[in-house]
Amino acid sequence: MPPTAPPTPADLLDHLARAAAAYYRHFADVASRHGLTLMQGKTLSLLSRPMPMRGLAGLLGCDTSNVTGIVDRLQARGLLRREVDPTDRRVKNVRLTGQGEQAVQRIRAELMSGLTGLEHLDREDRLALQRLLTRVFPATGAAEAPVTAG
């Protein structure tokens, strides 16, 4: 093997593109095995705590009018429910049902088990990857909150 040459920033852009595509392909595959679309899987994964429709829209990166339909379909399948906020009757907080929580747990487990490369990284490599990702994609605000769904 010749000594590995460092990639140019343009090369790295391609690597990031492949990685992002691979991540979403994997996520969509896992969601699909549960009869869910990518957006439905993302939505469920965002609900570790109840959240208003508007907050969900922010984290999903789409308009609030879209969330109505996405939540409608998940609610029709019994995976979540709307609850009127007692302090502001305009707000509807979306909460996972027990069935929804079980689905999220299974999805999370399948996501991890499918990325064996992730579990095989040693402590130093995990730290390095975290540092590099944070430098390339610095958190910008609320829309960047921790989301397994991506």
Add this chain to the structure above:
Amino acid sequence: MPPTAPPTPADLLDHLARAAAAYYRHFADVASRHGLTLMQGKTLSLLSRPMPMRGLAGLLGCDTSNVTGIVDRLQARGLLRREVDPTDRRVKNVRLTGQGEQAVQRIRAELMSGLTGLEHLDREDRLALQRLLTRVFPATGAAEAPVTAG
């Protein structure tokens, strides 16, 4: 500052999710500034060389029937054209027009300039990021060909 603790694999999954989301948000923003959807931008970026509809479907990760519509809309805007393959008249090779090539160049430049963190990485960090991404998302085949679009 306390010494940084290494993230768990589960933590890293969240970081990857955020990075993937940030990449696509950025790509969609750039495409949108050119009046293109995410899929349209990805499609154009894939056409550094002419490619059959079927190959495009493979790289985009969708059914061939979808490609018909996506290519239709890009063709209607003069960004690419279909050419019947002289060696197999069933095949249609899709090729960027001059206008399409210009659009791709502008999109690529905006993609890079928006990721300043990428250009600020030194050689060692670029090599490390490439190595880590490759380990977590090993290339699996044709569908993993270099694609700036992701």
Add this chain to the structure above:
DNA sequence: TATTGTTATACTCTATAACTATA
């Protein structure tokens, strides 16, 4: 008045199945 969520609308993306034209 301003805000939350919904509805109506139109467009894009998506897979499945049936079709055509080639091979």
Add this chain to the structure above:
DNA sequence: TATAGTTATAGAGTATAACAATA
């Protein structure tokens, strides 16, 4: 027969604008 691409169809995601209920 098999393959490349299209069409038809139905469902899901998307933004915009208008709306009802609440603040």
